[in-house]
Amino acid sequence: MWIGTRILTYAYAYIRANTDSSKLPSMTTIYLLAITYGIWVIFKQIGYYRRLPPGPWGIPYFGYLLFLKRMSPQAWYRKMAEQYGDIFSVKMGNNLVVCIGSAKLLKDLFYRSDSTGRPHTPLNELLGGHGIVLSEGDLWKKQRQFLHEKFRALGIKLWPNQRFEKFIIMEIQEFLTKLEASSGKPVDPTDLLGRHIHNVICQLMMSFRFEENDDKFAKFNEIVSRGMKLFGSVHIGEHIREYLLLPGKKAVLNEIKRNLQDVSKFHGDRLSERIQQRNGHSGFREPSDLLDHYLDHVEGSKKTDGVDDLFPDVDPNKQIIQVMNDLFSAGMETSLSTLSWSVVMMIREPKVAGKVRDELRQVLPPGHLVTLEHRAKLPYTEAVLFETLRRVSVVPLGTTHVNTRPLKIGEYVIPAGTHIIPLLQKMGMDPETYPEPEKFKPERFLKDGQLRVPDSFMQFGVGQRMCLGTQLARMELFLFFANLMNSFDFTLPYGVDEPELQGVMGSMHAPAPFTVNFRKLES
Numbered sequence: 001m002w003i004g005t006r007i008l009t010y011a012y013a014y015i016r017a018n019t020d021s022s023k024l025p026s027m028t029t030i031y032l033l034a035i036t037y038g039i040w041v042i043f044k045q046i047g048y049y050r051r052l053p054p055g056p057w058g059i060p061y062f063g064y065l066l067f068l069k070r071m072s073p074q075a076w077y078r079k080m081a082e083q084y085g086d087i088f089s090v091k092m093g094n095n096l097v098v099c100i101g102s103a104k105l106l107k108d109l110f111y112r113s114d115s116t117g118r119p120h121t122p123l124n125e126l127l128g129g130h131g132i133v134l135s136e137g138d139l140w141k142k143q144r145q146f147l148h149e150k151f152r153a154l155g156i157k158l159w160p161n162q163r164f165e166k167f168i169i170m171e172i173q174e175f176l177t178k179l180e181a182s183s184g185k186p187v188d189p190t191d192l193l194g195r196h197i198h199n200v201i202c203q204l205m206m207s208f209r210f211e212e213n214d215d216k217f218a219k220f221n222e223i224v225s226r227g228m229k230l231f232g233s234v235h236i237g238e239h240i241r242e243y244l245l246l247p248g249k250k251a252v253l254n255e256i257k258r259n260l261q262d263v264s265k266f267h268g269d270r271l272s273e274r275i276q277q278r279n280g281h282s283g284f285r286e287p288s289d290l291l292d293h294y295l296d297h298v299e300g301s302k303k304t305d306g307v308d309d310l311f312p313d314v315d316p317n318k319q320i321i322q323v324m325n326d327l328f329s330a331g332m333e334t335s336l337s338t339l340s341w342s343v344v345m346m347i348r349e350p351k352v353a354g355k356v357r358d359e360l361r362q363v364l365p366p367g368h369l370v371t372l373e374h375r376a377k378l379p380y381t382e383a384v385l386f387e388t389l390r391r392v393s394v395v396p397l398g399t400t401h402v403n404t405r406p407l408k409i410g411e412y413v414i415p416a417g418t419h420i421i422p423l424l425q426k427m428g429m430d431p432e433t434y435p436e437p438e439k440f441k442p443e444r445f446l447k448d449g450q451l452r453v454p455d456s457f458m459q460f461g462v463g464q465r466m467c468l469g470t471q472l473a474r475m476e477l478f479l480f481f482a483n484l485m486n487s488f489d490f491t492l493p494y495g496v497d498e499p500e501l502q503g504v505m506g507s508m509h510a511p512a513p514f515t516v517n518f519r520k521l522e523s
């Protein structure tokens, strides 16, 4: 205040000395104007903070970052929700974060088109706004619409006899053969499933699959898991940019960039191969995957010489490659972790496993292939998957949204540019929606003997940016799980403890590595 007054006085004296003083307002008028402005700023700030959802106070510049206890972010956010309720705000470095822990509030927010932005953090910026998961505005809208349409065209539907079902079944058959070859020795199901789940996404994107023992698959996995670790080691940079200028951090950032380039190169090579193949063929061919659909679109718009609104202001090749990277990163670990958790649950809940097998027995003999044709008759089996997702929450904090305009929610106003985090794990454990939430009860997802997924189920997100792969995930989870249960019995190796529900938190919430003895069921 004192410094401000001195500066104002000196500035006034200087201007007065260098201009016609009769035209200047008096010093008193200037003081009054400055004080009024100061009061207005203070009131505005008070209004801003009063309308924010409640939350802990932080310190300037760092916000609450320095006070985070040594616990996982989802555990910390859950603890805050216990203290402040279903909506609270907290400053993290440069970012204002608002957390939502109620399904009703989340629905209210995420259906609004003003809340479909993504954070502009240094790590997100490495992707240049391309792709689908982190793109925004017109590009995101057009891409989402296009992908949604093409997923359906390629047979990503829960109805029987869809073209895409046969690719999933092919992977399942190879997986079951490998389990049989394990001859009851302990194996880690997550390791065995990884290539098959990846192959499902590869088939969708580019009609490609990795064979067993393919070095390229091992290398690809290595790059991705290294990338995840690197991301984790500089995540504070998401909230405080300057953190990335510290010694050693720039090198990590450069390695992340190289890592992303390697993943993009793998998909870029597939794109170039496809462009070459297509150059050698003329005439119409049924598109066999997403690459074909994209390239048909690009060629079509060249022929008509029209403006290509699917790629507003972006290089189509860069965009297609980033979509491939995104579908891989959004669809691989999520589905893989859920399937591994479903095995964990069946070990921990033998009564539920028995009920699943009883239901299967009513429909087909053990060892026979379960297809989507049987799905309507297996509601309990599918309910087990929804209960697994609810109980363990593989994406406990969803994906952060950003609002492009101030949003009013009840008595609060969320200022534009806020990071909005959905507390999906907390919502899955809400005792009002799911009584006795600690208990594993697939019946929660049944009504009159049929599968019924309540509106409050948010593990795939909600609203305009809800998971684009929900149908694909449901298809593959059902087919893999039902076939595994119909062909194998599984038990823990002698003397080994039950896998914990706490699991490990990497890019997803996954079970800690565990092994199981698989025994083929007699038909």
Ligand code: HEM
Binding pocket: 132, 133, 134, 144, 201, 326, 327, 328, 330, 331, 332, 334, 335, 338, 394, 395, 398, 399, 400, 459, 460, 461, 462, 464, 465, 466, 467, 468, 469, 470, 472, 473
């Ligand atoms: C169990 C499996 C899965 C779970 C639990 C899951 C969950 C989620 C969640 C919570 C979101 C964030 C939604 C939001 O931003 O509010 C999301 C987004 C997304 N998911 Fe999934 N997902 C799964 C499988 C898949 C699969 C198999 C694919 C496709 C290959 C996929 C593709 C996407 C995409 C592209 C987005 C971003 C959508 C957008 O930003 O518009 N997901 N998913």
